[in-house]
Amino acid sequence: MIVGRNIYDNQPQDGTVIAKATVDEVNEFRELHTEHIAILRLSDIQLKLDPESIQTCLSQFKEHELKIMDFWSRVHLRLRVPYTWDLCIDIVTGDIFVKNENWPYYDSIEPES
Numbered sequence: 001m002i003v004g005r006n007i008y009d010n011q012p013q014d015g016t017v018i019a020k021a022t023v024d025e026v027n028e029f030r031e032l033h034t035e036h037i038a039i040l041r042l043s044d045i046q047l048k049l050d051p052e053s054i055q056t057c058l059s060q061f062k063e064h065e066l067k068i069m070d071f072w073s074r075v076h077l078r079l080r081v082p083y084t085w086d087l088c089i090d091i092v093t094g095d096i097f098v099k100n101e102n103w104p105y106y107d108s109i110e111p112e113s
Helices: 023-044 051-079 104-108
Strands: 017-020 087-089 095-098
Touching: 023 051, 023 087, 051 087
Parallel strands: none
Antiparallel strands: 017 095, 087 095
């Protein structure tokens, strides 16, 4: 065990392309991302659900989150990068890039007064 190693020490700057996704990864990401957006849109609608429907929705949401974690675990393992690095796949180009929202321009933005 290496003591004192920090997984963020060698993290690339946000937006850095670190690899290409396989065709299967792009297709799976597209499907998972579509489900994610659909869930977000559903959550914007204020529906009143009975307790049984809530449990059904919760089970489906948990299943979706497990699929996302499984997908990203496989991608991180293939690339041999820490799971804490937030990655994204461009579904058009297949680029896998770092996306931790540590954008360089945030440092130069002054708060509104």
